Amino acid sequence: MQDRRPSSRFSPRSFLATAADDPVSRALRESARRMTGIAIFSGVINLLMLSGSLYMLQVYDRVIPSRNLATLFGLSAIVLLAYLVQGYFEALRARMLCRVATLFDVDLQEAIHNALVTLPLRGVKPAAMQQPSRDLEQVRAFMSSMGPTAFLDMPWIPIFLLGLFLFHPVIGMTALAGTISIVAMTVLTERLSRGAAKAATESSAQRQVLVDAIQRNAEVIRALGMTDRFKARWSQSNERYLQENMRAADLFANLGSGAKVLRYVLQSGMLGVGAYLVVSDKASGGIMIASSIMMGRALAPVEVALSSWKQLVAARQGITRLRAICKETARPPVPLLDLARPCREFVVQQLTVAAPATDTPIVSSVSFALTAGMGLALLGASASGKTSLSKALVGIWPAKSGTVRLDGAAIDQWRSEDLGRHIGYLPQEVALFDGTIAENICRFDERATSEAIIRAAQIAGVHDLILRLPNGYSTPIGQGGLSLSAGQRQRIGLARAIYGDPFLVVLDEPNANLDTDGENALSRAIQILRQSKSVVIVISHRPSVIAALDMALVLYEGRSIAFGPCREIFARVGATVTQNAPRTQARPGPKSAPQYAAVPEHV
Incomplete structure (x- = not known):
C-alpha cells in the first residue's frame, strides 16, 4: 500500500505560517500564557543568584581587610536567607513547569485521540499510527524538565554582562566574547543534531512497529516455524536503531563536552583577566572572584540548553508532526441541527x-x-x-x-x-475490547440499560450462551476477546451490532465461524430486524x-x-x-x- 503519512504533506515553514488556529498552536499559546508567571519567578531567581557574587565581593573587599567578624556573620546570614528563598522559588518553578506540561497534554487529548482513531482509516503506515502519542509524550517531558528554564533565564544574560562591564570594561569584553563563542556552539549544535535526532526517532518507531507485530502474531510465528526468521528481522531493526541512537548520542556528547570545556576555559580566563587587573592595581581581589562567579552564572542557561538539546530537538520535531497530524485528522464542522432518527x-x-x-x-x-x-x-x-x-x-x-x-x-x-x-456493523474480523460482555454489547455506553443489553443479546440468539458463562454478562473477555471462541466472539459482535435498534445493519460474513445453531440464530435475528423496519x-x-x-x-x-x-x-x-x-x-x-x-x- 502506498505510504501517505500525513506529516509528509506539510513543511514546517508552512505550519508556522498557516497553523494559527490548529489545536497544537492553541495549546502552545495557552502554555506560553501560563509561562508568564514562571518567567516572573525566574527573574526573582536570577536576582537572587547575584547574592553569591556580591557575598564574595564584600568578603574579599570589606571583611578580610577590616577583620570584622560581625560583618562576616551578618553577610553570611543574609546570603543564607537568599539561598533559602532561591531554593524555594526554584522548587516552585519546577512544580509549575510540571503543571504547565500536564495542562498542555490535557488540551490536546481530544485532538490526539481523534488522530489515533483516524490514522488507521487513512492508510497510514503502522510506524506513524502511534507517533502522535509518542510526540505528545516527548513534548510534555521536555516542558516539565529544566530545558525551558534555560530559555527563561537567557533574557537575564545581558544583565549579568552589564554587571561585569561595571566591574571593569576588560572583564565585560572578555565575558561578551565568551558569550558569543558559546552561542556559536549552540548554533552549531542545532545544525549538526537535526538529522541525527530525526533518524534516531524514525528508527525507534520502526522497531516498535515490529515489536507490536511480533507480539500480536506470536502464536502464528511459533506454529509456522518463523521464530528464527523474525529474530533476524528484529536483530536488523534493533541494530539499525542502536546505530542511529549511538550516532546521535555521540554527537550530543561531543558537543556537550565541547560546550562544557569552553565554559571552563572562559571561567578560568575570567580569573586570569581578573588576576592581571589585580596585579596591575586596576581591580580588587573581590572583583576577580565575583566576576568569575558571575560569568559562570551568565553562561549557565546556555549550558543547560546544550545539555537538554536532544530533548529540545525531539520536542520541536514532535510539535511539527503533531501540527501536521492534528490538521490532517481534524474533525469536520459539527452540524448545526440534530437530524431525526432515519426510518x-x-x-x-x-x-x-x-x-x-x-x-x-x-x-x-x-x-x-x-x-x-x-x-x-x-x-x-x-x-x-x-x-x-x-x-x-x-x-x-x-x-x-x-x-x-x-x-x-x-x-x-x-x-x-x-x-x-443508527448503524450496526459487524466486520469480518470481530474486534472486541477488554471489558465485560455487557460493556462490549452496549458499546461501552455508560447510560445503557440492562433491558437494552439483554434485548440485543436475545435478538442475536446469544442470551442463553452468555448465561452459561462463569459470570454471565459480567464475564471479562480479555483483550481482543481472547477468552472466547471465534464463534462466541462473532455472536457477541452481532449483539453489539444490533444494540440500540439501529436503522441500518451491515454484516460482513457474519456466519464465518458459526455452527448450525449459530446460523439459525443469525437467520432469526435478520428476520426480527426486518420486522422492526431495519435495513439489513x-x-x-x-x-x-x-x-x-x-x-x-x-x-x-x-x-x-x-x-x-x-x-x-x-x-x-x-x-x-x-x-x-x-x-x-x-x-x-x-x-x-x-x-x-x-x-x-x-x-
Missing part, C-alpha cells in the same frame, strides 16, 4: 470507493435503494469489492465520489456519535443466511452487474451458468447454493 429509506447514488491513501477505485458507480424492512444480500466473487463497499456504506471509508443517504440526508450530515447509534445488508456465501433476505446485489470487479429481488437475480444467474456449462466445469458443492461467484460481467 424510511437507505439510498446509494453512484458510489465510488478507493482504499485509503490510494487513487485506484475498488468499487465504481454503485447505485441502489432500499426501504425500511428490506434485506439485501451483497454477492460476488472474492476481491469483487464487497467488503470495501460495506465500509463505505457505514462511513468507515470516505466515498471518492457519490453519496450514501439515510432518509435523504448524506451520512456526513450526522455527528459521528449520532450516526453510530449481509455479505455471505451461505444460502441459509441469504434465504432471510429479499433483495440481492451482485458485484463483479467492483461494479454492480445485477440488482433486484433474490429470486429474480438467482434465476438470471442460474440461466447464465446453464448456458456456460459446456465451457465451464462447475465446482462441486450443494445444488441449492446460488452460483453468483461465477457470474460473468454481461449478466
Whole structure:
C-alpha cells in the first residue's frame, strides 16, 4: 500500500505560517500564557543568584581587610536567607513547569485521540499510527524538565554582562566574547543534531512497529516455524536503531563536552583577566572572584540548553508532526441541527470507493435503494469489492465520489456519535475490547440499560450462551476477546451490532465461524430486524443466511452487474451458468447454493 503519512504533506515553514488556529498552536499559546508567571519567578531567581557574587565581593573587599567578624556573620546570614528563598522559588518553578506540561497534554487529548482513531482509516503506515502519542509524550517531558528554564533565564544574560562591564570594561569584553563563542556552539549544535535526532526517532518507531507485530502474531510465528526468521528481522531493526541512537548520542556528547570545556576555559580566563587587573592595581581581589562567579552564572542557561538539546530537538520535531497530524485528522464542522432518527429509506447514488491513501477505485458507480424492512444480500466473487463497499456504506471509508443517504440526508450530515447509534456493523474480523460482555454489547455506553443489553443479546440468539458463562454478562473477555471462541466472539459482535435498534445493519460474513445453531440464530435475528423496519445488508456465501433476505446485489470487479429481488437475480444467474456449462466445469458443492461467484460481467 502506498505510504501517505500525513506529516509528509506539510513543511514546517508552512505550519508556522498557516497553523494559527490548529489545536497544537492553541495549546502552545495557552502554555506560553501560563509561562508568564514562571518567567516572573525566574527573574526573582536570577536576582537572587547575584547574592553569591556580591557575598564574595564584600568578603574579599570589606571583611578580610577590616577583620570584622560581625560583618562576616551578618553577610553570611543574609546570603543564607537568599539561598533559602532561591531554593524555594526554584522548587516552585519546577512544580509549575510540571503543571504547565500536564495542562498542555490535557488540551490536546481530544485532538490526539481523534488522530489515533483516524490514522488507521487513512492508510497510514503502522510506524506513524502511534507517533502522535509518542510526540505528545516527548513534548510534555521536555516542558516539565529544566530545558525551558534555560530559555527563561537567557533574557537575564545581558544583565549579568552589564554587571561585569561595571566591574571593569576588560572583564565585560572578555565575558561578551565568551558569550558569543558559546552561542556559536549552540548554533552549531542545532545544525549538526537535526538529522541525527530525526533518524534516531524514525528508527525507534520502526522497531516498535515490529515489536507490536511480533507480539500480536506470536502464536502464528511459533506454529509456522518463523521464530528464527523474525529474530533476524528484529536483530536488523534493533541494530539499525542502536546505530542511529549511538550516532546521535555521540554527537550530543561531543558537543556537550565541547560546550562544557569552553565554559571552563572562559571561567578560568575570567580569573586570569581578573588576576592581571589585580596585579596591575586596576581591580580588587573581590572583583576577580565575583566576576568569575558571575560569568559562570551568565553562561549557565546556555549550558543547560546544550545539555537538554536532544530533548529540545525531539520536542520541536514532535510539535511539527503533531501540527501536521492534528490538521490532517481534524474533525469536520459539527452540524448545526440534530437530524431525526432515519426510518424510511437507505439510498446509494453512484458510489465510488478507493482504499485509503490510494487513487485506484475498488468499487465504481454503485447505485441502489432500499426501504425500511428490506434485506439485501451483497454477492460476488472474492476481491469483487464487497467488503470495501460495506465500509463505505457505514462511513468507515470516505466515498471518492457519490453519496450514501439515510432518509435523504448524506451520512456526513450526522455527528459521528449520532450516526453510530443508527448503524450496526459487524466486520469480518470481530474486534472486541477488554471489558465485560455487557460493556462490549452496549458499546461501552455508560447510560445503557440492562433491558437494552439483554434485548440485543436475545435478538442475536446469544442470551442463553452468555448465561452459561462463569459470570454471565459480567464475564471479562480479555483483550481482543481472547477468552472466547471465534464463534462466541462473532455472536457477541452481532449483539453489539444490533444494540440500540439501529436503522441500518451491515454484516460482513457474519456466519464465518458459526455452527448450525449459530446460523439459525443469525437467520432469526435478520428476520426480527426486518420486522422492526431495519435495513439489513449481509455479505455471505451461505444460502441459509441469504434465504432471510429479499433483495440481492451482485458485484463483479467492483461494479454492480445485477440488482433486484433474490429470486429474480438467482434465476438470471442460474440461466447464465446453464448456458456456460459446456465451457465451464462447475465446482462441486450443494445444488441449492446460488452460483453468483461465477457470474460473468454481461449478466
